[in-house]
Amino acid sequence: MISLTIDGVAVEVAEGASLLDACRAVAREQPTLCHAENLTPANACRVCVVELEGSRALVPACSREAEDGMVVATDSERVRHSRRMVLEFLASSTDLSLAGVDAWLEDYAADPGRYGPPAEASARDGRRPGHHPVPDGMRAETVAQDVKVDNDLYVRDYSRCILCYKCVDACGVDAQNTFAITVAGRGFDATISTEFAVALTASACVYCGNCIGVCPTGALMFRSEHELRAAGLWDEDAQSVTRTVCSYCGVGCNLELHVQENRIVKVTSPMDDDITSGHLCIKGRFGYDYVQELGDLATTPIDEVLAGVRGEGGTAAR
Amino acid sequence: MDLRFLDAEASPEERDAIDAVVGPAEGSPGGPGLRVVRGGGEARSRRHLLLPALQAAQNRIGWISRGALDYICRRLSVPPADAYGVATFYGLLSVEERPPRVAHVCDDVACRGFGAADLIAGLEAELGPAGTDGGGISWMPSPCLGRCDRPPAVFFQLAGENDRARSAATVADVLAVLAGDTSPLLGAAVPQAGDPALRLLRRVGVADPTSLDAYRAHGGYEALPRAMELGSARIIDELETSGLRGRGGAAFPAAVKWRAVAGADERERYVICNADESEPGTFKDRVLMEGDPFAVVESLTIAGFAVGARRGYIYVRGEYPLAASRLVGAIEAARRGRLLGPSLLGSAVEFDIDVRRGAGAYICGEETALMNSIEGHRGEPRNKPPFPTSHGLFGKPTVVNNVETLANVLDIVTSGGRAFAATGTDRTTGTRLFCLSGAVARGGVYEVASGTTLGELIETGGGTRDGGEPAAILLGGAAGSFVGPDALAMPLSFEAAADRGVSLGSGAVVVFDAAADFGDLVRRIAAFFRDESCGQCVPCRVGTVRQEELFARHLASGEPLDAGLLSDISRVMSDASICGLGHTASGAVESAVALGLVEAT
Ligand SMILES: Cc1cc2nc3c(=O)[nH]c(=O)nc-3n(C[C@H](O)[C@H](O)[C@H](O)COP(=O)(O)O)c2cc1C
Ligand code: SF4
Ligand code: SF4
Ligand code: SF4
Numbered sequence: 001m002i003s004l005t006i007d008g009v010a011v012e013v014a015e016g017a018s019l020l021d022a023c024r025a026v027a028r029e030q031p032t033l034c035h036a037e038n039l040t041p042a043n044a045c046r047v048c049v050v051e052l053e054g055s056r057a058l059v060p061a062c063s064r065e066a067e068d069g070m071v072v073a074t075d076s077e078r079v080r081h082s083r084r085m086v087l088e089f090l091a092s093s094t095d096l097s098l099a100g101v102d103a104w105l106e107d108y109a110a111d112p113g114r115y116g117p118p119a120e121a122s123a124r125d126g127r128r129p130g131h132h133p134v135p136d137g138m139r140a141e142t143v144a145q146d147v148k149v150d151n152d153l154y155v156r157d158y159s160r161c162i163l164c165y166k167c168v169d170a171c172g173v174d175a176q177n178t179f180a181i182t183v184a185g186r187g188f189d190a191t192i193s194t195e196f197a198v199a200l201t202a203s204a205c206v207y208c209g210n211c212i213g214v215c216p217t218g219a220l221m222f223r224s225e226h227e228l229r230a231a232g233l234w235d236e237d238a239q240s241v242t243r244t245v246c247s248y249c250g251v252g253c254n255l256e257l258h259v260q261e262n263r264i265v266k267v268t269s270p271m272d273d274d275i276t277s278g279h280l281c282i283k284g285r286f287g288y289d290y291v292q293e294l295g296d297l298a299t300t301p302i303d304e305v306l307a308g309v310r311g312e313g314g315t316a317a318r
Numbered sequence: 319m320d321l322r323f324l325d326a327e328a329s330p331e332e333r334d335a336i337d338a339v340v341g342p343a344e345g346s347p348g349g350p351g352l353r354v355v356r357g358g359g360e361a362r363s364r365r366h367l368l369l370p371a372l373q374a375a376q377n378r379i380g381w382i383s384r385g386a387l388d389y390i391c392r393r394l395s396v397p398p399a400d401a402y403g404v405a406t407f408y409g410l411l412s413v414e415e416r417p418p419r420v421a422h423v424c425d426d427v428a429c430r431g432f433g434a435a436d437l438i439a440g441l442e443a444e445l446g447p448a449g450t451d452g453g454g455i456s457w458m459p460s461p462c463l464g465r466c467d468r469p470p471a472v473f474f475q476l477a478g479e480n481d482r483a484r485s486a487a488t489v490a491d492v493l494a495v496l497a498g499d500t501s502p503l504l505g506a507a508v509p510q511a512g513d514p515a516l517r518l519l520r521r522v523g524v525a526d527p528t529s530l531d532a533y534r535a536h537g538g539y540e541a542l543p544r545a546m547e548l549g550s551a552r553i554i555d556e557l558e559t560s561g562l563r564g565r566g567g568a569a570f571p572a573a574v575k576w577r578a579v580a581g582a583d584e585r586e587r588y589v590i591c592n593a594d595e596s597e598p599g600t601f602k603d604r605v606l607m608e609g610d611p612f613a614v615v616e617s618l619t620i621a622g623f624a625v626g627a628r629r630g631y632i633y634v635r636g637e638y639p640l641a642a643s644r645l646v647g648a649i650e651a652a653r654r655g656r657l658l659g660p661s662l663l664g665s666a667v668e669f670d671i672d673v674r675r676g677a678g679a680y681i682c683g684e685e686t687a688l689m690n691s692i693e694g695h696r697g698e699p700r701n702k703p704p705f706p707t708s709h710g711l712f713g714k715p716t717v718v719n720n721v722e723t724l725a726n727v728l729d730i731v732t733s734g735g736r737a738f739a740a741t742g743t744d745r746t747t748g749t750r751l752f753c754l755s756g757a758v759a760r761g762g763v764y765e766v767a768s769g770t771t772l773g774e775l776i777e778t779g780g781g782t783r784d785g786g787e788p789a790a791i792l793l794g795g796a797a798g799s800f801v802g803p804d805a806l807a808m809p810l811s812f813e814a815a816a817d818r819g820v821s822l823g824s825g826a827v828v829v830f831d832a833a834a835d836f837g838d839l840v841r842r843i844a845a846f847f848r849d850e851s852c853g854q855c856v857p858c859r860v861g862t863v864r865q866e867e868l869f870a871r872h873l874a875s876g877e878p879l880d881a882g883l884l885s886d887i888s889r890v891m892s893d894a895s896i897c898g899l900g901h902t903a904s905g906a907v908e909s910a911v912a913l914g915l916v917e918a919t
């Protein structure tokens with residue numbers, strides 16, 4: 001066992017545990033964005049930083065291994081400042097409205113407005129590394145851009161993307177081994193992209209949806225959810241989650257069917273599931289049409305889908 | 319691994335250029351050989367060829383076409399998205415068609431106030447705005463090109479030809495090279511050349527850098543046999559006695575790294591010479607590599623021998639084509655002389671060196687980013703710990719040293735650590751190279767004993783150009799700090815610098831007089847970090863943007879800069895960033911504010 005102190009409280013954790021594990025052992029949950037139990041730590045967001053005695057810089061709790069005798073502070077002025085700034089930087093450049101971070105923004109007193117009014121949406125694919133236009137200082141640059149809707153199953157709204165690397169890792173070595181997406185470009189102009197930013201339909205994507213499952217900000221979203229939100233009909237309070245087992249093959253993946261008004265609106269799998277670790281394939285993730293006469297999302301006009309969801313039969317009522 | 323490729327095809331020229339790097343294809347191009355996707359260990363073992371292959375494709379036609387990327391991916395079993403992510407990381411690679419002859423014109427700290435503005439205005443008049451296709455030729459602005467002593471500097475990417483660079487460039491020079499002029503573009507960069515007191519620079523400008531015999535005639539390859547006689551343990555003891563500390567910026571004791579790797583449990587180990595020199599204002603490593611390439615090869619060989627590595631890499635900045643070709647020439651000559659290869663000096667010791675070229679990314683000078691770059695990944699720094707001495711290149715124990723650090727090893731081995739430590743101060747031993755540029759009479763690389771004062775160094779370079787006192791001096795480049803004229807009395811030693819709260823960093827000394835436009839300079843430095851941030855972590859990715867915006871706002875509005883906001887940004891970058899780029903991205907701009915060079919609240 002490893003002994004250390006977190007905010008003055010002594011704690012013992014197993015060898016190999018992270019500082020985040022140690023914090024949790026003393027019931028001090030830390031904010032995290034790029035960390036997930038089922039992925040290799042990316043260490044990228046830095047919202048989880050803590051102060052470690054003897055270390056010049058703060059360290060990421062999510063990935064720093066606990067060592068004997070460490071003295072860690074999770075709520076010092078330095079920690080709070082860095083977390084405030086990280087949240088402020090993200091909130092001033094990214095649409096965090098679906099990231100579930102409002103409580104942190106408030107707790108850390110983030111003031112994203114102080115960088116000036118946000119710049120308008122612009123094209124962000126294929127920017128040249130090492131070159132950028134001279135800013136005029138009047139607007140705060142953002143990642144705002146058009147939503148990528150290029151297939152029937154899910155959309156990519158990179159205005160919400162915080163570059164946490166989770167989707168890339170889920171698509172790559174951590175789960176799917178498809179390598180359809182990557183971080184492309186450099187610095188603030190980096191994006192999540194397919195090769196040459198081609199549409200998903202022209203890429204290696206196999207629509208397992210594992211990237212959607214890990215995305216913390218809603219940047220990757222079921223098309224059904226996206227359309228319902230756009231129509232103002234998405235209503236999580238009216239949704240129930242039914243746990244079941246995927247019926248396609250013998251593996252036995254656990255599914256969570258999110259149902260709104262008797263329609264499946266998205267499918268997830270629990271992160272702590274022994275078989276899936278939260279990851280699925282296209283069949284479990286998107287192959288639910290046969291249980292409802294929703295029609296093929298590829299061919300059914302969205303009005304009809306929405307009407308169906310509203311229980312208005314086949315009419316295209318608005 | 320089941321990979322899906324693009325459906326674009328490479329041209330025969332592109333395929334030839336790529337094959338020259340990755341080896342000939344099995345079977346006919348596009349035939350069965352290409353459908354064989356290698357998985358597992360074999361694919362991993364070839365991934366390190368990705369960047370050289372991308373560079374070959376880029377060099378052949380001036381950009382990386384879909385067909386070329388696809389062909390590379392098939393040959394190396396790399397997913398196309400992955401390769402695209404790597405290609406788009408580097409400033410010198412283009413995944414969009416662009417003119418085959420491009421001039422990259424430095425507009426960085428030591429050039430912009432010293433001729434670059436006129437050069438750029440001239441090129442704009444001749445060729446149009448940056449990036450415009452002027453009939454197969456084009457120009458673009460560039461960060462420091464490591465030729466700051468004779469501004470303005472230009473680097474040329476010429477499809478189908480070797481890259482070229484030129485100092486003190488005029489509009490006519492640039493247009494001539496773009497039009498096909500191939501006359502040599504060299505000039506002396508070492509004003510002290512021939513001075514008998516020189517150590518690191520003793521052969522530069524004196525011995526023919528392309529001749530092994532000339533190197534030997536000037537004391538070369540005396541250290542390697544001596545090192546092999548001493549054996550690993552005693553070499554490292556001498557290194558420790560010498561007190562040699564890293565010259566790449568972090569000033570870490572060299573012996574500590576060597577000892578850790580020499581004592582590692584794993585047998586597979588590497589040594590790397592960090593020759594990515596991209597710190598604005600720095601050009602000493604280029605001068606050493608161009609002027610004394612065998613010394614770099616010999617010292618890296620000693621490092622390899624001492625720590626038990628069988629392979630070394632020299633990672634040379636992409637903008638240094640002459641340095642790279644001189645090193646390749648030296649390595650080939652050394653192999654012929656059994657000074658590299660399976661049997662060093664006829665012994666059972668094996669050691670060889672690969673030269674890798676960077677592709678336009680300052681961050682690849684950070685040691686772990688450099689390793690990722692060699693391995694064929696995006697040049698993103700790794701989180702530390704673990705450190706390279708235990709988990710370095712390909713996950714193996716690795717020593718990374720700067721070119722100048724290594725060059726010192728030769729004298730330490732031949733004359734002993736104590737003799738080396740006799741020069742300099744107690745805690746900063748030996749001599750140091752400083753890169754003098756800006757408003758000075760004679761810019762260039764100067765070798766002085768550690769502890770020489772800043773004022774004495776500038777006097778060695780003939781003083782300021784107008785004979786007056788400098789208005790400010792940028793020490794250590796963009797990652798360093800501005801100091802005022804009161805610092806002229808400061809000894810150039812790690813400890814004196816630390817007492818003042820500054821860092822000597824990479825040895826850059828850019829002198830400014832009253833003619834300097836500090837607001838513009840500081841915004842350029844902020845822009846540099848915004849361009850060069852790898853983008854991995856939020857504090858630096860967004861912080862560098864917000865920092866530049868803050869200076870832009872100050873310049874546009876004429877209002878004093880918001881110092882409180884700058885300090886908030888600076889603190890999170892230095893506290894919570896992953897690597898040294900973020901940690902130092904505010905240093906110079908904050909020092910300018912502290913000195914009153916920029917008006918702030
Ligand atoms: C952003 C960044 C850029 C760097 N660039 C270089 C470089 O170009 N050359 C270099 O030798 N070290 C550079 N370093 C320092 C290296 O990480 C490393 O400390 C050094 O190569 C070790 O060699 P030394 O101990 O001999 O100095 C850089 C560090 C950072 C954070
Ligand atoms: S759906 Fe699956 S294959 Fe497609 S990008 Fe996401 S993780 Fe990769
Ligand atoms: S799309 Fe989502 S998962 Fe992917 S990097 Fe962006 S925020 Fe993270
Ligand atoms: S500090 Fe900057 S350069 Fe370093 S890892 Fe973070 S984003 Fe990349």
Ligand code: FES
Pocket residue numbers: 031032033034035042043044045046047048049060061062063
């Ligand atoms: S959660 Fe730890 S760095 Fe992102």
Ligand code: FES
Pocket residue numbers: 424425426427428429430461462463464465466469470471598599600
């Ligand atoms: S070459 Fe222009 S600043 Fe260094």
